[in-house]
Structure formats: C-alpha cells, structure tokens
Amino acid sequence: MTLTDPARTPATGQAGDLSGEPASAPFRICRPARGAAATPLIFASPHSGTIYPEELLAAAAVGKALMRRSEDALVDELIAAAPAAGVTTLTASFARAYIDLNRDAWELDPAMFEDELPPHVHGRSARVAAGLGAIARLAGEGQKIYARKLTFDEARHRIETAHRPYHDALAGLIAEARAAHGLAILIDWHSMPSAAARSVVTPRHGRGCDIVLGDRFGAACAPALTRMIEKALEGLDFQVVRNMPYAGGYTTEFYGRPAQQVHALQIEIDRGLYLNETTLEATEGLERLKSMAASLTAALTEGWKALL
Numbered sequence: 001m002t003l004t005d006p007a008r009t010p011a012t013g014q015a016g017d018l019s020g021e022p023a024s025a026p027f028r029i030c031r032p033a034r035g036a037a038a039t040p041l042i043f044a045s046p047h048s049g050t051i052y053p054e055e056l057l058a059a060a061a062v063g064k065a066l067m068r069r070s071e072d073a074l075v076d077e078l079i080a081a082a083p084a085a086g087v088t089t090l091t092a093s094f095a096r097a098y099i100d101l102n103r104d105a106w107e108l109d110p111a112m113f114e115d116e117l118p119p120h121v122h123g124r125s126a127r128v129a130a131g132l133g134a135i136a137r138l139a140g141e142g143q144k145i146y147a148r149k150l151t152f153d154e155a156r157h158r159i160e161t162a163h164r165p166y167h168d169a170l171a172g173l174i175a176e177a178r179a180a181h182g183l184a185i186l187i188d189w190h191s192m193p194s195a196a197a198r199s200v201v202t203p204r205h206g207r208g209c210d211i212v213l214g215d216r217f218g219a220a221c222a223p224a225l226t227r228m229i230e231k232a233l234e235g236l237d238f239q240v241v242r243n244m245p246y247a248g249g250y251t252t253e254f255y256g257r258p259a260q261q262v263h264a265l266q267i268e269i270d271r272g273l274y275l276n277e278t279t280l281e282a283t284e285g286l287e288r289l290k291s292m293a294a295s296l297t298a299a300l301t302e303g304w305k306a307l308l
Helices: 054-059 064-070 152-181 194-198 223-235 250-255 285-307
Strands: 027-030 041-045 088-092 184-192 211-214 240-242 262-270
Touching (some): 027 152, 088 152, 152 184, 152 250, 184 250, 184 285, 194 262, 211 223, 223 240, 223 285
Parallel strands (some): 041 088, 184 262, 211 240
Antiparallel strands (some): 027 088
C-alpha cells in the first residue's frame, strides 16, 4: 500500500502554494534558507497553534487559559532555526483544542454531537474514549470543553479548513522530499506534561525521562534513525526512552513507511524543561532546548544519507 492509496489519503484538496502560507492560513511552511543545502528532512509541529476561533470560544464551557494547557506551547520556536540548516518546517496555526492534527480527521466522539454521524466516522478508538479525538471532549485535568453538543457540520468545517489542508501540505512535502532525495524523514515534534515524563523511570538513571522517541515500536522508521536521534540526545545529557508512554500518534503511524523510504518519528519533550506549565511562559531552560534542537538538526543533516 502506498501513500497515495485513496483509502489512506487524509485529504484530497489543494493545500495552496507550498512555498509558504500567510499567518491566517491553517499552517505555515518554511523552506530551507537560501544557500543551505536542501535535505529530505521535514520538522512538523501540529500542536503549537495558538488561533482560537470565536466559534470555539462561544461554544466552550471553559476559558481559553484552560484550553491552552493542551498546546505544545513554544515547540514551533524550538524548530524555528531548522530551515537555516536545510530542513523544511511545517507548523500548525489553529489550536489543538479546535482540531487535533495528530488524529485521524474522522476520529470523532458520537456523544459530543446532536446529530447522527456518518458511517465513515471512527467513534470507538482509544483516543476517542479518552476524550481526545480529532475534536477533543476534555481539556486540562479532565474538564469538559463544550457547554453544548456540536453539529456534524461544525466538525466538517474544522476538518475541511484546518485538518485537510495541513495534511495535504504534509503529504506534498513528503512526496517532494522522496522525489528529490530518494527518501523522506519526518520528525513530528511535541511536548508532554511533566507528570507524564515523571511516570517513566529510565533504567540507567532511575528517574523520569526528559524525551520520549516514538517510532511505533520500530514500525514507522528505520532503526538506524531512532538510534541516531537517541545517541545525539543522550550525548547532550538528556534522559531518553522509547515508545513509553508515547509510541507516536496518527501522523507517525499514517506516514511512517520505511519500506517505501518514508521514515517518521515522534519526539516528546518534557514541558517542565523549558516552560512554566501554569502560565505557559518560557523559562531559562528554553535556550537549552533550542540548543538541543540545533544540535539534533546538525546530526540529522549530516547523517541522513546513512538511511539510504
């Protein structure tokens, strides 16, 4: 099965000019800086968007401050320098509470809607059961987001104007990279609550981890890619684990096809390393994490040919 199989393609519309999108668009693409050697690397940040449309705020039972707790705040800043090293970046504009781009578009909770959902909706996934489908039911520490039931038309609007264009763009970038270099390497960047990071005890150090690498237990990318990233991060004195508690979400699972030279890996960073998790303001740790991202970018731009 290929990435162009219509049964697996998440979106079929046009994403627009992939040379870049205006700030009001559902995503922003930054291509390698002039003079930088292009690579097959794509860095994506689907959960760092900060646009909260009025339609979301009007339907919500909670305030924007609580909904923001689900953001991967400032992750887009961590990868902002990557184009200077030859990496293409793709960052979301809309907030995760509005539409979760790391979910199947039709992963919707039937209990959230006033009308019956069509047969193609996936309403029984584990993520939906946890309240974290493409349109999340819960925010923060389990508070219900909405004060009323939604309509399917509202969900379809979010999918068609935000989810679909983002994944059209991502699929296009992957196809371009594979055509130009013989492979594509997608790194999906995320951040996790410190509580989740503390829940994993690293065997080497007996304490919580700093970073989780999710490669779908080896199914989404070549083992050499995971090892390369793990070695680079451990060399920077970060505590790294694989696939626990996050093995990679929809993006990693959908696009990761190492047999077809499309490699996808998810990186989860402990937010407490660079962020005040209550105010979402950066701490002095942000500069260390930016340095980490720059060092990892250098390792990947120098080592990606080993995956061919």
